Amino acid sequence: MDCKPIGTVHTPFETTGEAPKQGIHEAATGVVELDPAYRAGLDGFDGDRVVVVWWADRADRSVLTLDRDESRGVFTSRSPARPNPICVTTCGVDEVDTDAGRLYVRGVDMADDSPVLDLKVPVDVRTDL
Template identity: 80%
Template structure:
């Protein structure tokens, strides 16, 4: 299996534990910078929402039970601490600069510098 980051997200949170549990419940702002090789992928983007798929690179990958509720396994949560820390955050788009590959987002819950592995249109 191979997966390469397409960009980086910059947020006010040094760690995921400082971030809100789910970005949708907070108005925290962040900036997503796409690597130049992937900027063409923004062509035609005109939405006000986007789903950011990101890698919690500093997460504890040994966690299988929730520390706040040991009767629940990690797969029943959205916690970034998990064997494969793939995380998904639906964000509001405040602005987009397709030429620069930069999106200003609201509702971020990632740690600063987290690698972004994909962007998707929202389900709605």
């Protein structure tokens, strides 16, 4: 499997522990900044929401049960601590700067400088499927 980040997300949270559990319920803002090679992927983006697929690069990858409820495994949660810390956050979009390759978003729950793996338009936003 080959997976490379397409950019980075900038948020006010230094660690995943400081970040809210569900970003979409919070007012925290951030910026998804795409690497220059991927900026053309924003062409035509006009949605008010985006799904950010990101990598919790500082998460504990040895965790299999929740610390708050050891009877539950990590696959029953959105915790970034898991064997493969692939995370998905639906964010509101405040502004799109296609020239700079930036999405200004709200409802972030990722740590600052987390790698972004992909961006997706939520399925209920697309009408041309």
